[in-house]
Amino acid sequence: MSPPQPAAASLRGFLDAHFASAEDLAAAPALAELLRRECAGLEGSLRRLEAHLASASASWLARSADARSGLRRISRSSRGGVGARDDSGEETAAPGAELPAIVREIQRIDTIRLYAEATLQLEALVGNLEDATFSIVRQASKLNLSSVLRRASNGMERKQEKLLQAVDAVRDIERELVRISTSRPQWTNLIMAVDSRVDKTLAILRPQALTDYRALLAVLGWPPSLSSPDMEKDKYSQVPNPLVLMNEANREKYSESFLALCALQHVHANRDLRQCQSSAATSSMSDSKYFDKTACFDNGLWAVDELVQPIVSRMEYHFSKWSEQPELIFALVYKITKDFMDGVDDILQLLIDQARLLGLSAKDSWVTGMVKMLIGYLETQILPALVTSYRSTDDKAEVHSSWMHLNDLMVAFDKRMQLLADSGIQKIASISEGLSRSLSVFSIYSEHSDWLQIWADIELSSAQHKLKSEMEDETNWLYNIGHQDELDHQESTRKFLLSTREDYKAPPVSEFVIKTASLMIERSHALPNKGMKIQYTRSTSVQFLNDFFIVLHGRCDALQLSNTALEDESLLKASYAINAARYCEYVLRGWDEGAIFLEMGAQHQSSFFADEIAFLVKLGTNFLEQIMSSILLEFEDLSWDYVQSIGSSNEQNQPDGQVLDEENLEVSPGFVASLDTLSMRTTKLKLYLNSKDFLDLWRSIAEGLDYFIYSSVKWGEVKFSCSGVIQLRVDTKAILRIFKPYCLRPEAFFPFVTDSLRLLTMREADTQYLLEALKDGCKEQESCLRQQGLHHVDAKQAVKVLRSKKSGR
Structure with missing residues (x-):
């Protein structure tokens, strides 16, 4: 595009185009008139354009003012204002308040359409x-x-x-x-x-x-x-x-x-x-x-x-x-x-x-x-x-027999039909339970819970009748101790993984109870759903077991084990009852870990047999404590005079200057009867009780004897001579020999007596040094005791024992 020409050049070109010769001058008036009309038209167009521009500007300014006012009202409405005033001062509705209503109406119309x-x-x-x-x-x-x-x-x-x-x-x-x-x-x-x-x-x-x-x-x-x-x-x-x-x-x-x-x-x-x-x-x-x-x-x-x-x-x-x-x-x-x-x-x-x-x-x-x-x-x-x-x-005997016979047939029929069904394609694991439910003829009880309860009552009645005849025979309450059991008595207890009735030394009646309950539980597996299984099991096997456990408790309670005059027959019966409880507890714990009972117990957030196991644990613990208490009371009664005289008459029969021969020294006469009775009790308990409970029991007895002997000596008041200390050590060895077959170091279960003997046999110099170290306020009391191998007596107790020694011996 060429650049625009100057105004003079443009005008010259216009004149050259219209006045090329002298003859063209005659047309000048007409050309002038034409130019005037065109200029008038252009001026008119310019005025119209100016007017339109003014109108458009005014219109834009008005719309701009409206928009600005509207935005201002919306801003005020969003900040909590309910309206705004226009330029004339009149309050108008905020457009923002109308929009949600419009949207809801549109949505309603759309919903109606859909x-x-x-x-x-x-x-x-x-x-x-x-x-x-x-x-x-x-x-x-x-x-x-x-x-x-x-x-x-x-x-x-x-x-x-x-x-x-x-x-x-x-x-x-x-x-x-x-x-x-x-x-x-x-x-x-x-x-x-x-x-x-x-x-x-x-x-x-x-x-x-x-x-x-x-x-x-x-x-x-x-x-x-x-x-x-x-x-x-x-x-x-x-x-x-x-x-x-x-x-x-x-x-x-x-x-x-x-x-x-x-x-x-x-x-x-x-x-x-x-x-x-x-x-x-x-x-x-x-x-x-x-x-x-x-x-x-x-x-x-x-x-x-x-x-x-x-x-x-x-x-x-x-x-x-x-x-x-x-x-x-x-x-x-x-x-x-x-x-x-x-x-x-x-x-x-x-x-x-x-x-x-x-x-x-x-x-x-x-x-x-x-x-x-x-x-x-x-x-x-x-x-x-x-x-x-x-x-x-x-007379329900015939009805019981017919119902039991029918259920036996149903169990056998279910198993045979299940074998026919399972011979088809492999069922998917997640749906096999649902399919198996419809295959069970025991589904008949799903809509008749009263019939299921009748069956459970019949099963329970039959089991209780059989158990009653078993319990009436006293030989079923006794465990037959064989030759091997007598040999084991001479050895240390090494086997504690008990798993059979023989391991627990439980009487035959306990095995009958477990087998009967197991058969009833096995019958419950035929029921098609968990609710029915729980109802049947609670009404049969669990009730049957609870009845037997109450009998166990009654037999032990009737023996009056807390009486100091403990008899061998009472000890035997109590031991076998405890063994039966422990064996049943072991079996129930094993059942609880099975998948079926884990699923049943999940509803109660605990094991299925939690209450029964807790009852058995408490039964065994309580009557073991009664046996221990009775043995300790019996020992205390027989040895009371002896323990009261320890350290008070040690040299009455001892010639002056003669040193006792500890190896040939006999046990104090007043201590013999109590030791013989204690030995007999522990021997019987070893023979009667299961190994786990016997282990706990003899250790508890030993600890009780240790506390009794130690606390019975009037430390600080009596004075032990050398011969008195030797006699006490001989008597202590005698009581340790009773527990020697059950432990390599029985003295570990007599800590206070052992520490007391260690203090009494210390040399005079060591005794004075230790007394000085154990004075009140000494910071190294515990350390001093540990250095001397004393781990159970405290500083005050050690001082009392040390002051019970005769000086200058």
């Missing part, structure tokens, strides 16, 4: 479900059994197709309801309205689907005959299975029906899961990631249950004749279950896998169905009669 959209979508889905269900019901009236398997008839195919459409519709509805319950939990009325319509529709759809499935089974020849011609000739053979004998076309139709029924059950289960989660009724179950695939089928597959139901009427015909022989009922159920097991597994396991029911076994489901059938019969025909007899008959 609610309407969700409602329309659910209406369409529910409509699809109702249409499919109506179509299935309408077609049902046009079909009969003869047309079920005809190739020419497409009615069954259309019904299966409609059933699958209905299942898909339910699945879509559930997906939408889960989304709504997660994102819009407040829309409960919408969810409840949809659930109500779906439940009504499924209440029609499920019976129709089961009816069609039954019709198909009937045409296939199910149920088969429960007997074969060979059985009439006493030859056993398996009953032919119609499912195995199906041709290819019939198998395809059966497979389609089976898969459709499994799909319907699956959406049913998903609905139950979603409703349980929303109401938080089964939070523990809903936490499992496998619940929606398998745990919902823990009560069995509908398709398999329908295989079982037609067999029931035929089996009940035989059951009615065996009311007094329940073992035949269990045997028949087991036989039929086993006969059809392989065929069911071959056909149905492939279909279960095709239905993607991870973790489910055809064998498991088949066994579950048969067990449920048996539970139903027992619940309506067998157990009510037993309950009535139990409550109305005074």
Whole structure:
């Protein structure tokens, strides 16, 4: 672009363009007029532009002032102001106060829109479900059994197709309801309205689907005959299975029906899961990631249950004749279950896998169905009669026997059926408990806790009756001491890892109690859930054990062990009762560490047998203390005169200047009786008591004797001569010899007597030095005592002992 030309050059160019020759001067007036009009137009445009600029500026200034005023009001509103004044001084509403209301209104409108959209979508889905269900019901009236398997008839195919459409519709509805319950939990009325319509529709759809499935089974020849011609000739053979004998076309139709029924059950289960989660009724179950695939089928597959139901009427015909022989009922159920097991597994396991029911076994489901059938019969025909007899008959012996026999059959039946079920695919660990619960025939007690209590009472009564006869025989309260036990008495106690009744020297009655309680606990394992196990175990084995422990306490209490006149028979009976308590305590601690009881005790934040163990510990400790106290009192009574005379008449029979021969010196005559009795007591206790308690007991006795002898000497008042010290040392060695078989250094358990002898046998110079060092205020008293090997007596006690020595000896 070229630079602009100067104004003079531009004007010259304009004149040259219009006046190129003299003839052009005649047009000058016209050109001047033209230029005036153009200048007038330009001036007019300029004035209009100036006016527009002024108007625009004024408008901008006004908007700027409004914006500034609005911002000022918003600022004041945010700081707590409720309004602001405009330029005219009038108060106006703050825009900031209107914004939340506008936002809420927009959100309300949006929520209404979303609610309407969700409602329309659910209406369409529910409509699809109702249409499919109506179509299935309408077609049902046009079909009969003869047309079920005809190739020419497409009615069954259309019904299966409609059933699958209905299942898909339910699945879509559930997906939408889960989304709504997660994102819009407040829309409960919408969810409840949809659930109500779906439940009504499924209440029609499920019976129709089961009816069609039954019709198909009937045409296939199910149920088969429960007997074969060979059985009439006493030859056993398996009953032919119609499912195995199906041709290819019939198998395809059966497979389609089976898969459709499994799909319907699956959406049913998903609905139950979603409703349980929303109401938080089964939070523990809903936490499992496998619940929606398998745990919902823990009560069995509908398709398999329908295989079982037609067999029931035929089996009940035989059951009615065996009311007094329940073992035949269990045997028949087991036989039929086993006969059809392989065929069911071959056909149905492939279909279960095709239905993607991870973790489910055809064998498991088949066994579950048969067990449920048996539970139903027992619940309506067998157990009510037993309950009535139990409550109305005074002589309950026959009822007890029948009930115990029935439960024995149930335990054995459960084990055999579990083996059949476990022969299928491996169950996932996290869901095996749920599946096993449905396999137990003891599930019959789940809805009848009073029946469970009756069974527990019968078990307890039977065990108590047997225990009573055992306890009446006094030989069952005594432990048979063999030759080996007598030899062990001569050796040091080395074995403290006690694990058997013989190790604890417990009487046979204790082993009978443990075995009986163990059998009752083993029976509780058959119960399907933890609550029932706790109820049964508390009412049987725990109560049985507590009754026996009270008997133990009573036997010991009746011996009056605190009496100073302790008899050997009382010592023997008390020792064996304590051994029995210790053995039972050991067993209970072992049970408590088992997985089953750890789980039971977790509810109470303690071990399951915590109270029982505490009772046994207290029982053993209390009566051991009574034995120790009685022995110490007996020793004190027999040696009282002797200990009172220690140091007071040491030289009455000693010739002047004669030194006693310590090796040949005899024990003080007044001390012999007490030592003989003490030796006899400890020997008996070693023979009777278990090694752990005997170890604690003899140490406690030794410490008690040490304190008694030391505290009985009037230190500081009596004066020990050299011969008196020697006699005291001889007597001390005599008492140490009693405990020598049980410890290499028994003097360690006589610390005060040992320290006193050490002080009494010190040289005169050492005695004076130590007395000087132990004066009041000396800072090194403890150090001085430790240097002399004195670790138990304090400074004051040491001074008293040292002042009990005769000086100049």
